[in-house]
Amino acid sequence: xxxxxxxxxxxxxxxxxxxxxxxxxxxxxxxxxxxxxxxxxxxxxxxxxxxxxxxxxxxxxxxxxxxxxxxxxxxxxxxxxxxxxxxxxxxxxxxxxxxxxxxxxxxxxxxxxxxxxxxxxxxxxxxxxxxxxxxxxxxxxxxxxxxxxxxxxxxxxxxxxxxxxxxxxxxxxxxxxxxxxxxxxxxxxxxxxxxxxxxxxxxxxxxxxxxxxxxxxxxxxxxxxxxxxxxxxxxxxxxxxxxxxxxxxxxxxxxxxxxxxxxxxxxxxxxxxxxxxxxxxxxxxxxxxxxxxxxxxxxxxxxxxxxxxxxxxxxxxxxxxxxxxxxxxxxxxxxxxxxxxxxxxxxxxxxxxxxxxxxxxxxxxxxxxxxxxxxxxxxxxxxxxxxxxxxxxxxxxxxxxxxxxxxxxxxxxxxxxxxxxxxxxxxxxxxxxxxxxxxxxxxxxxxxxxxxxxxxxxxxxxxxxxxxxxxxxxxxxxxxxxxxxxxxxxxxxxxxxxxxxxxxxxxxxxxxxxxxxxxxxxxxxxxxxxxxxxxxxxxxxxxxxxxxxxxxxxxxxxxxxxxxxxxxxxxxxxxxxxxxxxxxxxxxxxxxxxxxxxxxxxxxxxxxxxxxxxxxxxxxxxxxxxxxxxxxxxxxxxxxxxxxxxxxxxxxxxxxxxxxxxxxxxxxxxxxxxxxxxxxxxxxxxxxxxxxxxxxxxxxxxxxxxxxxxxxxxxxxxxxxxxxxxxxxxxxxxxxxxxxxxxxxxxxxxxxxxxxxxxxxxxxxxxxxxxxxxxxxxxxxxxxxxxxxxxxxxxxxxxxxxxxxxxxxxxxxxxxxxxxxxxxxxxxxxxxxxxxxxxxxxxxxxxxxxxxxxxxxx
RNA sequence: GCCUGGGUGGCGGAAUUGGUAGACGCAAGGGACUUAAAAUCCCUCGGCCGCAAGGCUGUACGAGUUCGAUUCUCGUCCCAGGCACCA
Numbered sequence: 035x036x037x038x039x040x041x042x043x044x045x046x047x048x049x050x051x052x053x054x055x056x057x058x059x060x061x062x063x064x065x066x067x068x069x070x071x072x073x074x075x076x077x078x079x080x081x082x083x084x085x086x087x088x089x090x091x092x093x094x095x096x097x098x099x100x101x102x103x104x105x106x107x108x109x110x111x112x113x114x115x116x117x118x119x120x121x122x123x124x125x126x127x128x129x130x131x132x133x134x135x136x137x138x139x140x141x142x143x144x145x146x147x148x149x150x151x152x153x154x155x156x157x158x159x160x161x162x163x164x165x166x167x168x169x170x171x172x173x174x175x176x177x178x179x180x181x182x183x184x185x186x187x188x189x190x191x192x193x194x195x196x197x198x199x200x201x202x203x204x205x206x207x208x209x210x211x212x213x214x215x216x217x218x219x220x221x222x223x224x225x226x227x228x229x230x231x232x233x234x235x236x237x238x239x240x241x242x243x244x245x246x247x248x249x250x251x252x253x254x255x256x257x258x259x260x261x262x263x264x265x266x267x268x269x270x271x272x273x274x275x276x277x278x279x280x281x282x283x284x285x286x287x288x289x290x291x292x293x294x295x296x297x298x299x300x301x302x303x304x305x306x307x308x309x310x311x312x313x314x315x316x317x318x319x320x321x322x323x324x325x326x327x328x329x330x331x332x333x334x335x336x337x338x339x340x341x342x343x344x345x346x347x348x349x350x351x352x353x354x355x356x357x358x359x360x361x362x363x364x365x366x367x368x369x370x371x372x373x374x375x376x377x378x379x380x381x382x383x384x385x386x387x388x389x390x391x392x393x394x395x396x397x398x399x400x401x402x403x404x405x406x407x408x409x410x411x412x413x414x415x416x417x418x419x420x421x422x423x424x425x426x427x428x429x430x431x432x433x434x435x436x437x438x439x440x441x442x443x444x445x446x447x448x449x450x451x452x453x454x455x456x457x458x459x460x461x462x463x464x465x466x467x468x469x470x471x472x473x474x475x476x477x478x479x480x481x482x483x484x485x486x487x488x489x490x491x492x493x494x495x496x497x498x499x500x501x502x503x504x505x506x507x508x509x510x511x512x513x514x515x516x517x518x519x520x521x522x523x524x525x526x527x528x529x530x531x532x533x534x535x536x537x538x539x540x541x542x543x544x545x546x547x548x549x550x551x552x553x554x555x556x557x558x559x560x561x562x563x564x565x566x567x568x569x570x571x572x573x574x575x576x577x578x579x580x581x582x583x584x585x586x587x588x589x590x591x592x593x594x595x596x597x598x599x600x601x602x603x604x605x606x607x608x609x610x611x612x613x614x615x616x617x618x619x620x621x622x623x624x625x626x627x628x629x630x631x632x633x634x635x636x637x638x639x640x641x642x643x644x645x646x647x648x649x650x651x652x653x654x655x656x657x658x659x660x661x662x663x664x665x666x667x668x669x670x671x672x673x674x675x676x677x678x679x680x681x682x683x684x685x686x687x688x689x690x691x692x693x694x695x696x697x698x699x700x701x702x703x704x705x706x707x708x709x710x711x712x713x714x715x716x717x718x719x720x721x722x723x724x725x726x727x728x729x730x731x732x733x734x735x736x737x738x739x740x741x742x743x744x745x746x747x748x749x750x751x752x753x754x755x756x757x758x759x760x761x762x763x764x765x766x767x768x769x770x771x772x773x774x775x776x777x778x779x780x781x782x783x784x785x786x787x788x789x790x791x792x793x794x795x796x797x798x799x800x801x802x803x804x805x806x807x808x809x810x811x812x813x814x815x816x817x818x819x820x821x822x823x824x825x826x827x828x829x830x831x832x833x834x835x836x837x838x839x840x841x842x843x844x845x846x847x848x849x850x851x852x853x854x855x856x857x858x859x860x861x862x863x864x865x866x867x868x869x870x871x872x873x874x875x876x877x878x879x880x881x882x883x884x885x886x887x888x889x890x891x892x
Numbered sequence: 893g894c895c896u897g898g899g900u901g902g903c904g905g906a907a908u909u910g911g912u913a914g915a916c917g918c919a920a921g922g923g924a925c926u927u928a929a930a931a932u933c934c935c936u937c938g939g940c941c942g943c944a945a946g947g948c949u950g951u952a953c954g955a956g957u958u959c960g961a962u963u964c965u966c967g968u969c970c971c972a973g974g975c976a977c978c979a
Contacts, residue, residue: 247896247974254895254975261979279979292979333977360977370979379977452978573974674917675904681972683904687918695917701932742908752906755916762916765933834912839960841912879959885911889959 037700039664043798047148055814056150058106060559067103068560069095070539072568072576075112076136076158080143082608082646083569085656086672086682089795090605090748091567092149093673096794097744099150100818106560108542109144109151111137113158114165114531116194116210119464123496129464130492133160143657147665148797150814155545159534160464164541166487167551168533169469173480174590176470180226183470183478187296187321187363188457190218196460197222199530201255201575209575217321223468223527224455227582231256231451234581243601245679248573255574257452262436264371264445266291266344268303269352275299275344278366278450282439283431284373286420287394291344291355292337292370292383295320296363300340303355309341313357320359335360335383347444348421348435358383366450374410375402381410394419395428456579458530463494463503465528473515473522482516488524502526535576536583539563540593552592566599567678573604603748606681608672610652612641620651623686643683654684666796667693673750673795696799699761699792702785703803709769709778710807726780727829729767733784734826736760737819740791750795757788764788782807790819834885835860837869853880860886 050056071091074084095107111133118129125132137158144151157164175181189198191208197220202209227234235256238249261280268275275291293299295317304313316338337358344353353371360379361370374384374391384391391404395415402411417423423431423438439445459468467488469481481488491510496503504510504526515522537551543560544553568576577599584598613621615631615638625631626638646653659668670692676682703710736756743753769781786807793800793813804813828849833856835843843865847856857880861870866888873890880886 245897250896251974257975257978259978277979281979335977360979362978365978367979372979377979379979450978452975570973677905680898680905685904685918688904691917698932747908749906749908751904752908752916755906758916832912836911836960839958844912877959879911881911885960887911887959 035704037697037704037799039666039696039798040661042802043146043148043665046798046801047145049801049812050148050150050814051145051153054154055812056105056107056152057154058104058108058152060556061104062559064102064104066106066560067095067098067565068106068563069098069565070108070542070563070567072566072572073110073112073535073538074140075115075117076133076140077117078136078139080140080147080656082654082656082672082684084144085147085668086608086678087567087569087605088144088147088149089669089672090603090678090750091565092669093744093750093794094565094567094748095150096797096814097818099814100790100794100816102817105150106155106542107150107152108155108545109149109153110156110538110542111140111158111160112531112535112538113137113160114465114528114534116196116462116464119462119496122464128492129496130160133158133464146660147656147669150797155542157541157545159466159531159538162487162489163548164538165466165490165534167541168466168529168537169481169486169488170483171537171551171587171590172529172533173469173483173486175225175586176480178590180229180586181223182226183221183223185219185221187217187219188222189215190220191215194462196462197457199457199532200454201456201578220459222457222459223470223525223529224457225582227456227579228451228453230582230585231258231453232449233585234453234578237581237597241597241599241602244599245602245604248570248577248602248604251573252578255453255578259450259452261448261450262432262439262445263367263448264347264439266347266353266371268355269343269345271342273299273302275355275369276367276445277369277371278448279371281373281376281432282435282445283417283423283428284376284394285346285371285435285439286349286417286423287373287375287392288346288349288353288371289351289374289384289390289392290353290372290380292358292361292372292380293340293355294361294363294368295357295359297357297361297368299355299369300357303340303342307341309339312338313340316357323359333359335379335386337383337387339387347439347442354389356383356387364454365452375404375407376410376412378410378412381407392419456530456582458533459527460530461502462528463490463496465531466490466533467504467528468525470525471513471515471522472525473518473520475520476515476517476522479515479517479522485516490528502528504528532576532579536579537587539566539580539598540584540587540595550592552587554592554594557593561593561595562597563599565601565603567603567605569607570604577602603678605678606676607645608682608684609643610646610654610684611643612650612652613638614641615639620649622651623654625651646684659689663689663693664798666696666799670696670754670796674754675751677747677749677751679748695758695761696796698765699788700799700803702761702764702788703806706769706781706785707806709781723776725767726776729763729780729784730825731828732760732763733780733787734822737787737791737821738826741818741821744794753791754795757791760784760788787819789813790816831883833860833883835863835866836885836887837866838889839887842866842869849883853882856880856882857886861888 069091071087095105099105113133118133121132122129172181189203191198193211193213194208203215206215208215235258238252241249259280261278262282263276263278266275300313304310337356340355340357342355344355346353372380374380375393376395393402393404396402396418397415415428417426417428417431423434436447467490469488471479473479491507494503494507511524511526513522513524540552540557540561544556547553580598584595587593613626615621615636617636618631618633621631621638629638631638644650671689674692675688739756740753743749764784769777789800789803801813830846831849833845833847834841843863845859845863857878870890875890877889
């Protein structure tokens with residue numbers, strides 16, 4: 035009877051499906067466990083990254099289930115998004131049709147991998163039932179001022195013909211198409227994530243189950259800094275310029291003012307003066323520069339005088355106001371007080387335009403002279419030229435000057451965040467319509483609840499660049515005002531698809547609920563997600579938005595969770611060697627044979643190991659893998675090759691090794707069928723054959739090891755290698771000699787343990803072996819094996835003997851031997867005599883059960 | 893520049909609390925079985941010296957703490973990821 039993965043895998047998948055084995059129902063009598071993997075975008079086919087991600091999650095879900103938890107393990111589709119629209123333009127298929135047929139293919143592929151999903155909870159975010167409630171949520175947020183519209187400069191990707199959020203711009207490039215992003219002034223809808231900036235940052239502290247680096251990235255992204263706001267009166271005007279600074283201690287050295295070119299004051303202050311033209315030209319020039327160029331540190335500091343002056347509130351100094359290219363409108367107040375002596379940027383700027391450099395902090399051991407300085411002094415020191423604060427340490431003066439300004443009502447302490455509001459308008463068709471109507475008489479009006487959902491029209495022309503396709507669709511755009519009944523226009527932008535993925539995990543608790551977005555009782559039962567698993571690339575984007583939405587849902591009274599994901603595992607990428615042929619370019623692995631290109635016969639050069647990607651063709655199609663080896667082998671390799679958080683390097687040989695191991699495991703049962711004819715009670719161990727004891731000890735050690743590896747660390751690779759060791763021992767074990775009954779019992783116990791321990795990882799083969807061993811029920815429903823410390827306890831242990839830190843000998847000792855006895859025995863050991871003979875023993879350290887360390891005089 | 897990780901055989905990786913470095917797998921070499929091959933099973937496998945017993949050396953590099961360091965501390969180099977004119 036040979037191992038036939040295809041046959042047994044189909045058989046058990048059918049069994050699980052027909053019995054609805056993985057259907058989750060709320061049961062308050064059982065402890066719940068909600069395991070979730072980031073749902074996929076239905077791009078067409080499953081790739082190896084999905085296989086890895088979902089296998090890692092499936093092991094945890096199946097393990098918890100065997101441990102007696104009520105497990106929720108759902109799956110669905112992040113179905114809105116641009117690829118559907120691009121595909122539609124290219125292949126003339128409607129985005130909906132493209133998306134839903136991809137979903138059908140991918141669902142089949144996931145089922146073929148044997149994942150333990152509750153398919154009854156499946157939904158796609160493009161389902162009307164889902165996006166309808168998202169519109170409802172948007173309106174609630176609008177009512178609370180959490181969604182608002184404003185005109186501003188936004189990130190524009192010309193290739194994608196849409197706006198991008200700050201989080202979606204990576205090094206000045208679009209996160210999706212990697213093309214350059216420019217700035218465009220548009221009216222856009224924003225979600226007020228900044229209102230939650232403080233909470234989002236503070237509650238990171240409670241996320242003990244998150245990888246530190248993700249927490250660090252989010253902290254970095256939110257970017258809180260404590261500082262002081264200071265008001266500067268503009269000369270000859272009622273207006274003030276307010277700046278945010280973290281260095282109020284340098285205020286006495288502020289000799290000019292820099293404002294962002296986008297700052298409305300730039301135009302206002304220069305308006306009607308001789309400087310107006312130059313200021314206007316400068317603003318135009320800076321705005322044309324793309325974001326990457328403008329924000330690079332080596333860009334030369336440039337600016338233009340606006341013609342206006344403001345007054346330093348503590349020195350009375352007339353500070354010329356400049357528009358400067360390095361000042362950002364989005365951070366702080368869009369204006370910076372310039373202290374050239376103590377800020378490198380201001381220093382460079384002052385040198386260029388001949389502005390005064392005034393030293394207000396002196397270092398301890400030397401004296402700064404403005405005319406001799408070649409760079410700004412940014413270290414700590416003592417205040418000078420600072421009136422009543424002279425002589426103070428600058429670190430103390432930060433507080434003192436803030437307090438002084440507060441008393442004089444010229445400023446005060448302030449907190450600033452780097453995080454900006456989340457722009458969600460997208461000029462695309464395949465997304466959730468923003469449920470807003472614009473009326474000439476009534477203004478901006480939310481679509482009333484009774485009129486929801488705003489349905490995405492099916493009949494649509496997609497090839498209109500630069501404008502939302504919905505704007506071209508008259509039947510959609512033309513409507514009547516819900517308040518006054520007069521003709522009005524709909525908002526024709528759709529929402530960023532990250533909105534859908536910001537709350538889908540809560541909806542899984544109640545996907546069929548139709549009286550609101552969330553059924554509180556079911557959400558309260560299942561939320562939060564106990565374990566969330568996905569790629570590190572979402573460390574900021576999705577994971578920050580999802581945390582924000584959870585807090586909004588809470589404040590809307592829809593849920594009671596503060597943080598949606600208790601534990602987070604970010605798995606590494608699947609990588610593979612690349613091949614390149616000088617004539618044919620990148621090669622698929624199957625196009626390479628004996629280091630030659632199959633297409634032209636030239637050399638195929640092995641390149642770097644890189645993330646599997648269609649563009650470099652270093653891909654393995656999971657479907658081919660499954661055809662050849664079966665789902666269990668694919669799963670086993672993904673788990674065995676590396677721990678989950680690290681990158682996984684694909685290796686065909688490694689896959690074969692996993693396949694070999696499964697066959698080896700299979701033969702253990704197949705070739706010993708007669709031993710499993712009768713179920714033997716495991717209580718009947720009386721044999722004292724040492725190899726029976728050794729086998730039983732190994733069995734229980736393995737149970738302990740595997741349980742710990744899965745439970746504490748998700749280190750499936752070491753868990754698998756522990757079972758491999760047990761299987762190796764079983765191959766050494768002769769069942770047929772001596773007292774057969776005891777030997778068979780011990781053998782059976784070990785094989786059962788191996789099969790149970792591997793069942794979350796390779797469930798199909800284990801189900802089949804479980805059945806062949808005449809066990810009742812499915813292994814999926816079997817309880818997790820229990821480790822017996824009595825059996826696992828070794829009677830004798832090996833003690834290592836070190837002399838001056840080097841291993842010089844080994845002895846066997848009874849496990850319960852006293853320290854003194856171990857020490858005596860160790861010192862008598864023959865191997866170490868040559869090292870201690872005739873030398874004075876200074877010290878002996880005994881670590882029970884481990885080693886004896888002897889320190890001798892040299 | 894700042895913040896995270898990381899650097900261990902030919903390769904993927906292990907060593908969980910400071911206690912035998914290299915588990916397990918891959919590749920390689922050898923043997924058994926076979927008319928033969930495949931498959932399978934068994935053995936060897938960091939480097940250097942040695943017939944062997946054994947010795948020396950070795951976890952990026954340099955120091956330190958310790959009876960003992962892959963593990964802790966300090967410094968240096970390199971790699972990956974994130975942020976970056978943030979006032």
